[in-house]
Structures are given as C-alpha cells and as structure tokens.
Amino acid sequence: MSSLTLLEQLQPDRSAAVPLTRQLAAGLRSLSASGQLPAGAQLPPTRQLAAALGISRGTVTEVFETLCAEGYLEAQVGAGTFVRALPAAGRDRGRPSARAQALAQLPVLASPSTQGGPPRPLRHSQPDARLFPWKTWARLEAQASWAPARRSSAAGWPPLREQVAAYLRRERGLDCQPEQVIITTGSQQALDLAARTLLDQEEQVALESPGYPGTRAAMLGAGLRPLALPVDEAGLDPAALWRQPRLRMVGVTPAHQFPTGVSLSPGRRLELLRWAEEQGGWILEDDYDSEYRYAGPPLTPLQALSDRVIHLGTFSAFLFSGLRLGFLVVPLHLAGTFTAVKQAMDGGSSLHDSATLARFMAEGHFTRHLARTRRIYAARHDFLLAQVQALGATVPAPGRGLHLTAYWPSRQQAQVLRQAPGLGLDLTPVQAFQWGRQTNVPGLLLGFAASTPGELQEALGRLALALSSAR
Amino acid sequence: MSSLTLLEQLQPDRSAAVPLTRQLAAGLRSLSASGQLPAGAQLPPTRQLAAALGISRGTVTEVFETLCAEGYLEAQVGAGTFVRALPAAGRDRGRPSARAQALAQLPVLASPSTQGGPPRPLRHSQPDARLFPWKTWARLEAQASWAPARRSSAAGWPPLREQVAAYLRRERGLDCQPEQVIITTGSQQALDLAARTLLDQEEQVALESPGYPGTRAAMLGAGLRPLALPVDEAGLDPAALWRQPRLRMVGVTPAHQFPTGVSLSPGRRLELLRWAEEQGGWILEDDYDSEYRYAGPPLTPLQALSDRVIHLGTFSAFLFSGLRLGFLVVPLHLAGTFTAVKQAMDGGSSLHDSATLARFMAEGHFTRHLARTRRIYAARHDFLLAQVQALGATVPAPGRGLHLTAYWPSRQQAQVLRQAPGLGLDLTPVQAFQWGRQTNVPGLLLGFAASTPGELQEALGRLALALSSAR
Numbered sequence: 001m002s003s004l005t006l007l008e009q010l011q012p013d014r015s016a017a018v019p020l021t022r023q024l025a026a027g028l029r030s031l032s033a034s035g036q037l038p039a040g041a042q043l044p045p046t047r048q049l050a051a052a053l054g055i056s057r058g059t060v061t062e063v064f065e066t067l068c069a070e071g072y073l074e075a076q077v078g079a080g081t082f083v084r085a086l087p088a089a090g091r092d093r094g095r096p097s098a099r100a101q102a103l104a105q106l107p108v109l110a111s112p113s114t115q116g117g118p119p120r121p122l123r124h125s126q127p128d129a130r131l132f133p134w135k136t137w138a139r140l141e142a143q144a145s146w147a148p149a150r151r152s153s154a155a156g157w158p159p160l161r162e163q164v165a166a167y168l169r170r171e172r173g174l175d176c177q178p179e180q181v182i183i184t185t186g187s188q189q190a191l192d193l194a195a196r197t198l199l200d201q202e203e204q205v206a207l208e209s210p211g212y213p214g215t216r217a218a219m220l221g222a223g224l225r226p227l228a229l230p231v232d233e234a235g236l237d238p239a240a241l242w243r244q245p246r247l248r249m250v251g252v253t254p255a256h257q258f259p260t261g262v263s264l265s266p267g268r269r270l271e272l273l274r275w276a277e278e279q280g281g282w283i284l285e286d287d288y289d290s291e292y293r294y295a296g297p298p299l300t301p302l303q304a305l306s307d308r309v310i311h312l313g314t315f316s317a318f319l320f321s322g323l324r325l326g327f328l329v330v331p332l333h334l335a336g337t338f339t340a341v342k343q344a345m346d347g348g349s350s351l352h353d354s355a356t357l358a359r360f361m362a363e364g365h366f367t368r369h370l371a372r373t374r375r376i377y378a379a380r381h382d383f384l385l386a387q388v389q390a391l392g393a394t395v396p397a398p399g400r401g402l403h404l405t406a407y408w409p410s411r412q413q414a415q416v417l418r419q420a421p422g423l424g425l426d427l428t429p430v431q432a433f434q435w436g437r438q439t440n441v442p443g444l445l446l447g448f449a450a451s452t453p454g455e456l457q458e459a460l461g462r463l464a465l466a467l468s469s470a471r
Numbered sequence: 472m473s474s475l476t477l478l479e480q481l482q483p484d485r486s487a488a489v490p491l492t493r494q495l496a497a498g499l500r501s502l503s504a505s506g507q508l509p510a511g512a513q514l515p516p517t518r519q520l521a522a523a524l525g526i527s528r529g530t531v532t533e534v535f536e537t538l539c540a541e542g543y544l545e546a547q548v549g550a551g552t553f554v555r556a557l558p559a560a561g562r563d564r565g566r567p568s569a570r571a572q573a574l575a576q577l578p579v580l581a582s583p584s585t586q587g588g589p590p591r592p593l594r595h596s597q598p599d600a601r602l603f604p605w606k607t608w609a610r611l612e613a614q615a616s617w618a619p620a621r622r623s624s625a626a627g628w629p630p631l632r633e634q635v636a637a638y639l640r641r642e643r644g645l646d647c648q649p650e651q652v653i654i655t656t657g658s659q660q661a662l663d664l665a666a667r668t669l670l671d672q673e674e675q676v677a678l679e680s681p682g683y684p685g686t687r688a689a690m691l692g693a694g695l696r697p698l699a700l701p702v703d704e705a706g707l708d709p710a711a712l713w714r715q716p717r718l719r720m721v722g723v724t725p726a727h728q729f730p731t732g733v734s735l736s737p738g739r740r741l742e743l744l745r746w747a748e749e750q751g752g753w754i755l756e757d758d759y760d761s762e763y764r765y766a767g768p769p770l771t772p773l774q775a776l777s778d779r780v781i782h783l784g785t786f787s788a789f790l791f792s793g794l795r796l797g798f799l800v801v802p803l804h805l806a807g808t809f810t811a812v813k814q815a816m817d818g819g820s821s822l823h824d825s826a827t828l829a830r831f832m833a834e835g836h837f838t839r840h841l842a843r844t845r846r847i848y849a850a851r852h853d854f855l856l857a858q859v860q861a862l863g864a865t866v867p868a869p870g871r872g873l874h875l876t877a878y879w880p881s882r883q884q885a886q887v888l889r890q891a892p893g894l895g896l897d898l899t900p901v902q903a904f905q906w907g908r909q910t911n912v913p914g915l916l917l918g919f920a921a922s923t924p925g926e927l928q929e930a931l932g933r934l935a936l937a938l939s940s941a942r
Contacts, residue, residue, distance in 0.1 A: 022644065029771075070771050071737040071744075084737075086776065087745035094751065094779060096808045100668040103811040141823065142613030152793075173493065185656060189817035197571040201672050201694055214818075221815035223672055223694055266542040266555075273542075274558035282565065300500075300541050305557065308565060322623075322822045337567045340574040344692035346660035347685075350821035351793045352612065 156183025228436020627654025699907020
C-alpha cells in the first residue's frame with residue numbers, strides 16, 4: 001500500500017472540537033507507532049496529501065513541521081519527508097529505587113486524610129470533627145490574605161511562625177523564637193525534613209517499637225535504615241544506644257508513647273539526653289498529642305533541656321485531619337540550614353492554609369477550641385476508662401491523648417480482634433505497630449475522642465459481646 | 472545559703488496570667504540550669520516551702536512531681552527530694568548532614584513566593600499577577616469544599632487529578648489517565664519525589680548546564696550528586712550519557728530550555744529516548760512553561776513517546792507564584808510506588824488549595840485565563856523582541872515562555888550588568904544558571920510577561936542608556 005493510500009484513511013472529523021492539525025498529527029503518530037508507517041517510509045508531498053484529505057496545504061505543512069520537531073519525521077532537502085526510526089521500548093519496564101520499593105511494601109498507612117467517612121467509634125487517633133468550628137474556619141479561609149506581595153520564605157508564613165512560637169512558649173514551656181519554627185506539610189514532612197537535614201546516608205536512626213509507622217516510613221523515605229528500640233512500661237529503653245557507633249538520631253514520643261501511652265521515665269529522659277550530648281546525637285521529639293492531658297503532671301518537652309533535641313508538632317491531629325500543617329522547632333544556629341533543605345524539598349508549604357491557621361490562632365479560636373475539646377475529651381476519657389476497667393481490662397497508662405491502650409488476657413484479646421469486623425468495630429492492636437525483632441506485644445488501642453459517651457456505650461456493648469463469647 | 476533561703480526568692484507574681492505552678496516550676500528549672508541549685512542539693516519539705524512562699528502545699532507538690540517526671544528532681548523514699556544531675560552540654564554544637572551543608576551553601580534560590588513586592592520589569596520567570604482573576608479565585612476559595620468526609624490519598628485530591636489529566640490530554644496531547652497524575656507541592660517537590668522514587672543513592676543524575684537551580688537543589692536534597700550536561704543551540708547534548716555507567720536519570724527542559732530558550736532538536740530527542748530505552752534510564756521532563764507558545768510548532772511532550780519519561784508540570788508559574796501546586800505524570804505501573812513515597816514525604820499536598828484549583832479548572836476559568844494571558848503575553852513578547860533586536864541584540868530562540876534570552880557582544884553585556892542595579896533594572900545573566908566545569912556562557916534573560924509594553928518601553932530606555940555608554 002502506498003503511503004498516500006494509507007494516509008487517506010486519516011480523513012478529519014470536521015464536527016470534532018479537536019483542531020484539524022491535532023487530528024492529523026495524532027493519526028500520523030499512531031500509524032508510526034503501530035508500524036503501519038515503518039521507519040524510512042516516504043510521505044507524500046504536502047500538496048498531494050492536502051488534496052486527498054480535503055484540507056489546506058498549510059495545515060499539512062504545519063503538522064509535518066511539528067512531527068519533524070518531535071522526531072517522528074525527517075525532512076531531507078531535495079528528497080522529501082521520511083518516517084524516522086523511534087527507539088524501540090527496552091525490555092526493562094523500569095525498577096524504582098530500593099527505598100521506594102521498601103515503602104511500597106509497607107502496610108498502607110491510613111493517614112487521617114485518607115480515611116473519609118464519619119468517625120468510627122473506638123478507632124484510634126481521631127479527633128471529633130463535629131466539635132470543630134467549621135463556620136469560623138470557612139470565614140477565615142475566605143478572608144485569609146497572604147497578599148502575594150508579602151515576603152515569605154520556605155521556612156513558612158511569618159505570622160504563623162510567630163503564632164506557633166507564642167503558643168509553644170505559653171502552653172508548652174518552650175523558650176523558642178519564631179526564627180526557630182519551620183512550618184511543614186504535616187508532621188510527616190517534619191520527620192522527613194529533620195532526617196535529611198541532620199543525617200547522612202551511612203548514619204543510623206533508632207525508633208520505638210511498637211511505634212508510629214509514619215516515622216518509620218519517613219526514615220525509609222530519607223534513605224535511612226531504622227533500628228528498632230524496644231519500649232516497656234518506662235518508655236523506650238536507651239541502654240542499646242551506646243552500643244551503636246553509627247547511631248546519630250533517636251525518634252521518640254516521650255510525653256505519651258505511641259501506641260502504648262506510657263511516659264518516658266525521668267531516668268530515661270536523662271539517659272537519652274546524656275547519650276545525645278556525649279555522642280553528638282540528635283533526639284527527634286514527637287510531641288504528637290501533648291495538647292490533651294487529663295491527669296498526671298504536665299511534662300516540659302525534652303527540647304527545653306537541650307539543643308540536641310528537635311521538637312516536632314502537628315495541627316492535623318487535633319484541629320482536623322485534612323489540614324496538613326505541622327512544624328519543627330530547631331536550634332537557632334541550624335534554622336538557616338533547615339530552611340535551605342525545606343526550600344529544596346518544596347519551596348514552602350501552602351500559604352493559604354498557613355494564613356488561615358495564623359488568623360485562627362491570632363483571633364483566639366485555637367485556644368478556645370483546645371479548651372473546649374480538652375473538657376469534652378476528658379469526660380469521654382474518664383467514661384471509657386471506667387467502662388473498659390469494668391470489662392476486665394488493665395489500663396496502665398491512662399490520662400493523655402485521644403486513645404487508651406487496654407490490656408485483656410491474650411486469649412480474650414485474640415477473640416475480640418477476630419470478632420471485631422463482624423461486629424462493626426474498628427479495633428487496632430498494639431501489635432500492628434510493632435516491627436523489628438520484638439516478640440508479640442499485647443494491648444488494644446481504644447479511641448475515645450471522636451465519640452460521645454452514648455456512641456462509646458453502644459460500641460462497648462458490642463465489645464462486651466465479643467469478650468463474653470471468649471470466656 | 473540553705474536551699475530554703477534560695478527558694479524563697481521564687482515569690483510568685485499573683486498578678487501574672489501564668490499559673491503559680493508554672494511560675495514555680497520555671498523558677499526551679501532556672502536555678503538548676505544556672506547551677507545555683509547544684510546536683511545533689513536537697514529541697515526543703517513541701518510544707519515548709521509552701522509556707523515560705525505563701526502558696527498551698529498542693530501547688531508545691533504538683534510542681535515537685537512535674538520536675539521529678541521531667542528528670543530535674545528525684546524523690547528518694549524516706550530521705551526527701553533532691554536535684555538530679557542534668558547532662559552537660561556536649562562540645563559539639565551539632566553538624567548537619569552533608570547534603571544539608573551543600574544546600575545551605577547554594578546561592579539563595581529566590582523562589583517566586585519569596586520575592587514579594589510589585590512585578591519588576593525585565594525580571595525573568597514572572598507572570599503578571601495583575602491579570603489573574605483574584606475575585607473569582609477568592610470566591611472559589613471560600614466555596615471550595617474538600618469535605619473532610621471525602622476520601623483522598625497521598626497522590627492528591629481526586630477531582631484535581633481528573634482535571635489535570637483532562638487538561639494534559641486536551642492541551643498537551645498526552646494520553647494520560649487521572650491515576651497517572653500525582654499532585655505535588657509545586658514543581659520543586661515533584662523533582663524531589665521523582666528522584667527519590669526512581670534513584671538509589673549510588674546512582675547518578677545528569678542535568679542541564681546552564682539550567683534551573685531548583686532542579687539541582689532537589690537532586691542534592693535527595694542525596695544525589697548531579698552531573699552537568701552542556702547545552703548548546705540544539706539543547707542538551709546527549710553524547711556524554713553513554714559514557715556514564717551509573718547514570719540513571721536525565722533532567723531536561725525539552726520544549727523550552729531554561730534559561731537559553733532553545734528547543735531540544737529532533738535528533739537529540741530521539742537520542743535521549745534511545746539512551747533511556749537501551750540503558751534502562753529515566754528522563755525527567757520539565758515542561759515548565761509549555762503553556763506559552765507564540766511561534767513555532769507545538770511539541771508533544773517526550774512522555775507521549777516513551778514510558779521511560781516522567782513528565783513534570785507546575786501551576787505556580789502561570790497562575791500565581793504563591794500557589795504551591797505542581798504535578799507529575801508517571802507510568803501507570805509505578806503510580807502506586809510514587810504514591811507510597813509521597814505518603815512517606817508528607818501524606819499529601821494541601822487539600823484546600825487543590826480543591827480550589829480543581830473548581831477553577833472545572834468551571835473553565837483556567838482555560839479562559841490561559842487564553843487571555845497567551846494573547847497578552849504574545850503582544851508583550853513581540854514588542855520586547857522587536858525592541859531588543861533594534862538595540863542590537865541577537866535572540867536566537869524566541870517564541871515561548873515568559874522571557875527572551877538576548878545576546879549582545881560580551882563587552883556590552885558586561886557593561887549592562889554592571890550598570891543595571893544603579894539604573895533600577897533587575898537583570899539576570901544566563902551565566903547565573905551555569906554550574907559544573909563549563910566555560911562562561913553569554914546571554915541575558917529579559918522577562919516580558921509581567922510588564923505592559925509601556926513598562927517594558929520605560930525599562931528598555933534605561934537598558935539603552937547602559938548599552939550606549941558601553942559603545
């Protein structure tokens with residue numbers, strides 16, 4: 001078949017919205033890709049093809065020029081236009097990096113923003129979205145002006161850095177300046193930023209096991225291989241740190257260990273700080289739900305004690321899960337370096353979200369929302385604690401956060417977990433957060449913040465059913 | 472001085488907003504930190520201290536408990552409460568990672584969002600913020616509902632992924648599905664995401680020189696050491712690629728090389744694709760201002776030709792610089808892996824910004840804004856081109872983007888650059904984007920998009936002054 005006969009198939013559709021040039025170009029590309037127009041084939045002169053297709057010669061010329069520029073066709077002076085050989089697809093479909101493969105194999109991290117749907121009773125780590133002042137937020141969103149003319153930096157929207165520093169000074173006893181606050185896209189990015197700013201590839205990071213899977217994912221994503229540190233009733237055990245010469249960072253949730261809920265004991269706090277000071281290590285302190293404390297003493301963050309501590313916080317955990325903003329508090333002499341790395345990572349987090357949150361804080365809504373939810377969550381905490389104790393559970397570390405970690409005898413726990421899906425319960429065992437070489441740890445996470453006592457009562461009725469059948 | 476005498480200094484300020492417990496705790500911590508209360512010192516009994524300070528014994532007990540939990544104090548049964556030894560600060564203030572040090576030493580990347588102020592005539596890479604439909608955007612921001620109940624994923628807000636795929640199919644001839652689109656926080660994060668998903672630490676990436684400094688920063692941030700590939704009038708020269716056995720990725724701006732403005736020649740397009748297919752390499756195609764084409768054929772992205780190409784785009788470049796949203800188009804079989812890495816990086820970009828942009832596109836404002844600015848920028852392009860040619864410049868690759876790259880004899884260019892600051896002109900030489908071992912390259916970037924012909928005329932008058940004094 002001559003190329004003219006073949007190309008006559010490319011009759012344009014004059015009723016289509018797509019311009020004639022694009023239709024013809026797409027047709028020629030597809031004839032070339034399918035091999036019907038093989039490499040080396042000569043195309044008919046533009047005048048001839050234009051006549052055959054009933055379009056202007058200018059259109060055909062424009063298409064030929066485009067395909068020449070793209071590499072499909074080649075114009076040879078005095079000879080005509082020819083189909084070029086496109087490189088054949090290699091056999092290798094393309095292997096991603098080792099770190100990407102490791103991350104793709106992690107169990108899916110159900111981040112709060114991926115869950116959707118109404119709050120599920122007993123699901124851990126969920127604030128009650130119904131308590132959030134949505135109307136106020138929407139009003140501020142409409143008003144939030146981050147005036148494109150105003151200067152910002154990759155470290156974050158200046159008014160938000162000021163509000164966060166003021167909040168940390170007031171509520172957490174941290175003596176920090178706005179210049180030390182780096183705004184991030186959620187705590188997840190804060191972990192990534194800290195790892196990449198402080199650790200080289202060949203250095204090691206140690207993390208709690210059981211622990212928050214997002215921390216492990218962030219470290220894998222930063223190209224590090226995390227080492228598992230066991231957690232007991234006094235928090236993570238720092239004894240093993242001294243035996244790791246390449247260890248440069250420890251990730252820890254000292255105020256309220258995730259998921260067990262224990263606080264790092266005073267002795268271990270000091271031991272951890274001593275390791276960091278003596279070995280030139282870093283402590284990455286995740287203060288993830290320090291805002292909620294219903295009993296026991298308020299603990300000053302480790303960062304108040306040492307410049308070797310990077311302090312990390314988030315807003316999504318207690319405002320609403322779709323708000324992807326978090327922060328790091330870093331030593332002043334490293335603020336510029338953190339900013340340079342953040343600049344290379346994404347140039348800065350959402351200015352509009354930042355401006356909205358800065359006004360939400362400046363106008364006092366933040367403090368009011370915190371005070372209100374603290375009161376309401378405290379009642380829910382006390383209610384759930386009494387109820388699960390009445391159901392025979394031990395709760396060794398209550399009094400903080402958005403969930404309780406409850407312990408039943410292992411046969412009962414196994415039975416409850418088996419029956420939970422059938423009973424419409426969304427329960428997570430501590431074991432789901434375990435990694436490394438540790439033996440199975442017991443315990444169930446029971447979220448209380450997102451449910452009213454009535455809703456908790458109803459869910460507990462189903463839990464009791466599962467428990468009783470296990471006796 | 473007995474510890475009671477010392478502690479009597481800590482008289483609380485009853486008029487202060489700070490609670491008594493916090494005042495006392497802060498006082499004790501500071502006496503301990505200053506060494507006035509040395510390690511081992513015994514504290515007075517709570518009853519005695521409470522009486523001395525005129526506060527309740529319960530308050531003192533609560534403070535002692537907090538400081539015990541924090542590690543400052545230690546209660547010894549039957550003996551009393553003692554000051555513990557805090558670890559001494561190490562001599563090492565803390566060295567950041569090698570990559571962070573490298574990034575901190577790069578010349579500051581003036582990202583559009585950091586610049587602030589009104590548009591500066593002749594400054595490159597600036598859209599005209601005055602043309603943006605701010606009222607429409609503000610209305611959509613107020614309305615944009617990303618309903619917390621709706622399911623999203625780290626790959627991005629689903630309606631935005633759909634809009635981007637439809638736009639790329641319609642405007643760029645890319646046959647892509649929404650599942651292949653990964654929404655990122657600007658093109659900067661897209662570069663980081665691609666590097667970390669595809670390359671291992673020991674592998675190499677090659678980038679254009681002169682080239683966009685943000686690309687180099689992203690690669691350094693991902694722990695890679697970029698190799699400089701020289702650019703000539705036909706774009707980057709792929710000849711060197713075959714001599715690099717560990718090379719796995721090439722970053723390229725094929726449609727409109729930054730900063731020279733040249734298009735990658737058809738032969739080199741094919742050569743680059745052939746390298747990728749044969750060597751199992753990746754091409755990272757930055758399509759940064761493909762939306763603006765005033766002359767010459769429209770070029771289909773390289774990604775339309777091969778699954779070895781990762782396509783990268785941004786919205787901040789042509790909507791407004793504070794909108795930090797970009798995207799990657801990835802091969803379908805790797806979409807899950809890219810999503811897992813993005814999840815580990817930050818869990819997903821701003822949902823509110825994404826929802827606003829999705830509606831802006833769905834309601835047709837995007838297409839209208841593009842059509843309008845294309846028309847206006849084309850006139851500014853033509854005006855500037857004629858004027859600088861009249862001033863003796865050569866402009867070998869006009870017709871695209873937001874700036875022209877103009878060449879004057881080197882003595883004249885040097886003179887212009889010396890006088891520019893004094894004349895209030897913000898000019899950037901191509902040389903500023905040069906790195907690696909290349910010899911000095913000539914050329915000046917002249918932005919035209921952000922200025923009216925009148926503003927351009929005025930700035931050109933000053934440029935002519937500098938030029939004439941160089942003759």
